Amino acid sequence: MFEVAHVGVVVADADKSLAFYTKVLDCQVEDMYQDERIRLIFIRSGQLTIELIQYTADPAPTRNAGRVDHIAFFVNDLTAEIEKLRQHNIILLFDQPRVVGNKKIMFFVGPDGERLEFVEKI
Missing domain, CATH: 3.10.180.10 (2,3-Dihydroxybiphenyl 1,2-Dioxygenase, domain 1)
Structure with missing residues (x-):
């Protein structure tokens, strides 16, 4: 069986979402990454890591809802x-x-x- 690495959530504004998840839900920042097309913020809640994903140059501008x-x-x-x-x-x-x-x-x-x-x- 594979262990879940993280759950990715696409967000419109990474700073706004980071404030919400850290101030309202008490999550802790684990790691960050940014390049010309994407900004990623990994936050931890207990044993779960949530990846906040902000696309700055998204090849698929309208994403349909997934299964999560x-x-x-x-x-x-x-x-x-x-x-x-x-x-x-x-x-x-x-x-x-x-x-x-x-x-x-x-x-x-x-x-x-x-x-x-x-x-x-x-």
């Missing part, structure tokens, strides 16, 4: 994290958290419309 539906993050206190999202005016996709089996979840929207989820084990 969302990125989920474990949290210890979903209520506190939802309040933090509200303080940052982040769009929540439910009015209230939902219970799914032994988890409480909340979906929300990132700066480029990417679906994100918080998961609290109960």
Whole structure:
């Protein structure tokens, strides 16, 4: 079995997305790369690396949505994290958290419309 290296998310503004993922989601910058066609920022959330991809000279200017539906993050206190999202005016996709089996979840929207989820084990 292969280990997942990272999940890539195409963003319109790498600086805006970096601020969101580091300030709102507490991710840490792991690495950066830039050349004339692309800017990459690798951020870490626990064991997961997320690659923020900003194309500066994209040969495919309109990309269709891929198969990745969302990125989920474990949290210890979903209520506190939802309040933090509200303080940052982040769009929540439910009015209230939902219970799914032994988890409480909340979906929300990132700066480029990417679906994100918080998961609290109960």
